[in-house]
Amino acid sequence: MEKYKIEIKNFNFYFGEKQVIYNLNLKVQANRILSVFGPANSGTTTLLRSLNRLCELNPELRYEGEILLDGKSIFDSRESVTQLRRRVGMVFEVPTPLPMSIYENVSYGLRLGQGKSKAAIMEAVELSLKQAALWEEVKERLDAPAMSLSGGQQQRLCVARVLALKPEVVLIDRACSGLDPISTAKIEESMSQLKKEYTIIISPHNVQQAIRVSDRAAFLLMGHLVEEGTNDEMFTNPQDKRTSDYVTGRFG
DSSP: OOOEEEEEEEEEEEETTEEEEEEEEEEEETTOEEEEEOSTTSSHHHHHHHHTTGGGGSTTEEEEEEEEETTEETTOTTSOHHHHHHHEEEEOSSOOOOSSBHHHHHHTTTTTTSOOOHHHHHHHHHHHHHHTTOHHHHTTOTTSBGGGSOHHHHHHHHHHHHHHTOOSEEEEESTTTTSOHHHHHHHHHHHHHHTTTOEEEEEOSSHHHHHHHOSEEEEEETTEEEEEEEHHHHHTSOSSHHHHHHHTTSOO
16 A cells, blocks of 8 residues: 555635635655746745645635645644754745855754754754755855845745755745746756655746656646646647646636
């Protein structure tokens, strides 16, 4: 029997009285890249934010259904939200480096009460920057302000900051939408390497990115899951005409 890292069961999500995700059922395999894509207002960002309970920061939001991580509910009151967000890290659409040095950005979470030595922290910083394809560009200036980096470098720094905490799942929300092709290619190349150690769920910035990076894909339309499957199934031979119309550019 196949083991899934995440299982979403009969999941409904509401902003006040407005429903934005409808009875969603989806399983996510470990060490794979799943692209969740669709036109604007289809619920992809809401879904990603639900997977590490970031949506709970707004008191007007509510949900029904279940999300399991390694078979256990992420909504269990006995489970620590802080620990969940360490296990399920998120990279946002707009890079948000902290107002400190490159080194301090990546090491920030590691220095919060974990008792790691300086050598261990430095080792983790270097590894995370390498995984984010940024090390060679910044290794001689780790003390420089993070805000001095280009937009693409800042986005890869935010990826490194998440990876430094050794999450099990990495959520990436349109992280390449404002980047140049070279920076986009570097982040996509990183993702293909990272899935050896992490489960990755991405809301891609376009269908072409989903085709390039995913193992599987799920098409959401106005909060409804239309279909999901392997890349070949979704982008070469989709079963639903709405999927076919969207991936071929007929709408969206």
